Amino acid sequence: MISISRTRAWRLERCTTFKIRLGTTQVRRQSSQIILQLDGRTRLSSFWTYRSAPDITGEGTNDDGQSLLLKGGFIAQEASGYFHFLPFGLRVQDKLSAIIDVHMRSIGASKLALSSLTSQSLWLQSGRLTQPLEAGNHELLAVRDRKDSSMLLAPTHEEVITNFLKPHITSHRDLPVRLYQTTRKYRDELRPRQGLLRTKEFLMKDLYTFDADVESAMETYGAVLGAYHALFKQLGLSYLTAVADSGSIGGTHNHEFHYASLLGEDIVWSCNSCGSAYNEEVLPAVTETSASPSCLKCENKLISNSTIEVAHTFFLSTRYSVPLGLTYQTATPGQAPVPVQMGCYGIGVSRIIAAIASKMAAPTGRRKPRVGLRWPVCVAPFEVLVIPKEEGSAETVYDTIAQSGADVVMDDGPEEFMRKLQHADLIGYPVVVICGKEKAEIRARGIETPVVYVEESVVAETVQRVLEELRAVKHDELSN
Ligand SMILES: [Zn+2]
Incomplete structure (x- = not known):
């Protein structure tokens, strides 16, 4: 009603x-x-966003990434632990998601979307649940439908996908299989906090892999690890890859990807000498009074970092295939069916957005310093903003930039010029083009020449050159 x-x-x-x-x-x-x-043309006048920054009260009222995401109209909080993605934020999310798709395709993974509602009976079968859950004192969001079936809003999909694939993986000829999705996941956080970092609903990419034996599962593991490194290198922020567990099957098969951040609630120990990093649980017990632990590889003293975990890779072996009965017939005639070797690989999409926002927020503005968002070119809501300053050729400039292939938007709203500049600083466009009467001014933070003035005829090629330069920037090395 x-x-x-x-x-x-x-x-x-x-x-x-x-x-x-x-x-x-x-x-x-x-x-x-x-x-x-x-x-x-893409115009801010016809792109819905706040016309004045909303009042933000409560947690994070400063110029941190989370507040800037709220002020800039990227996200809006509906209630404790869940957020809306608004048009600016959704563009960032969609771009990040599309980049992840490219890296998943590079390892032959196919994308699907599994139902968010999951039967609890599968979780009882896998042993992750020992009895049916009611909503209550646990991190799973349990629901009941009108027929009294116990269900979950799924936090992960190991059981579901293993069960789904049973009729489709019966022979060694059906392997390997690599399937992933980027969907909303649910967890009943006791204390949601830090904006998008600890929420009840979040966007996650989860890949599930299925191989015939441990050897091929390890090859898969290595391929996914390679794809993750390529993704994080493309994003351009330095990251730590921590060994989370050393396995019994030769080599490690449990890694976590972290961004160092003061907001982080995880601790990763890193080695300055050989570059290794470790989750606390793989090191000998660390107490506040004891000396730093030593690197397991080179025995150098380790340094502790507070971090945000943004991805993980995990070899599951037969953890789910045995209880759920996912087996296949080998090439050897007469041999009994063998359980499939599995891996699961997550990427916290909304977490990465929050981490980038908080790590890259930087002072901006000349006369009156403010803090604004900044984005790597590949995930910026738009790559280029065109602001008309005087009556003139903003539309022509916009058109040439758009024709050169850049993702460009024009701020043609009724606001005053200075107000538009302030808004641009808040949103964090990588490149801002101000169209004056004579020349165009091209601004980009974080490169050697942050401001250049060029003739209209070379605006598009200059913008492309600046974007190229920005794509090569290691963002952590920037101060402004
Ligand atoms: Zn070391």
């Missing part, structure tokens, strides 16, 4: 405040005089 009346109210509002001019491409909202120009 509530949703119906809300829809009606919304429609009523639309009817009274919007007037659509048939036969033209303009939609006018009379109460506020916004003109939606639908001419194929």
Whole structure:
């Protein structure tokens, strides 16, 4: 009932405040005089975002990444532990998700989307649950439907995918299989905190791999590790790869990827000498009074880092295939069916966004210093912002930049020029082009020449060169 009346109210509002001019491409909202120009150009005037920064109270009211994501209209908090992704934020999320797709395709993984609702019976079968759960004192979000079936809003999908694949993996010819999804996951956090870092609902990429034997599972493990390194190198922020558990099957097969951050709630010990890093649990017990532990590889003293865990790789062996009965017939005639060797590999998509926002937020503005967001080019909501300064050729400049292949938006709103610059600083576009009467001013933070003035005829090629330069930047080395 509530949703119906809300829809009606919304429609009523639309009817009274919007007037659509048939036969033209303009939609006018009379109460506020916004003109939606639908001419194929991406314009901030027709891209929904806040027209003035919202009041942010409570946790994170400073210029930290989380507050900037809220102020800039990337995300909005619905309630403790869950957030909406608004148009700016969704563009970042979609771009990151698309980059992950490229790296998953590079190892032959296919994308699917499993149902978020999961039967508890599979979890009882795998042994992760020992009895049916009611909503209550645990981290799983348990739900019951009208037929009294016990279900979960899934935090991970090992059981579901193992069970699903049973009829499809019966012979050695059906292997290997690599399947992944990027979907919303659920966990009933006791104390949601730090914005997108500890939430009840989060976006995660989870890859599940299925191999015939340990040897091929280890090859898969190495391939995924390689794809993860390529992804994190592309994002351009330095990261730590920590050994989380040394296995019984020769070599390690449990790694975590971390961003060093003062916001982090994890501890990773790193070695300055050989570059190794370790999760606390693989080191001899560390107490506050004891000396730093030594590197397991080179015996150098280790340094402790507070970190945000953003990804993990984990060899599961037959942890799920045995209890759920995922077996296959080998090439040897007469041999009994053998359980499949599995791996699971996660990437915290919304966590990476939060980590980038907090690590890259930096002072900006000349006359009155403020703190604004910054984004690596590959995940920025838009790569280039064009701001018209005087009556002139902003549309031509926009068109040439768009034709050169850059992801560009034009701030053609009614706000004053200085207000637009402030907004640009908050959002963190990698490149800002200000179109004056004579020349265009191209601004980019974090490169050798942050401001250049060029003729209109070479704006597009200069922007491309600046974007190239920005893509090569190691973001952690920047101060501004
Ligand atoms: Zn070392």
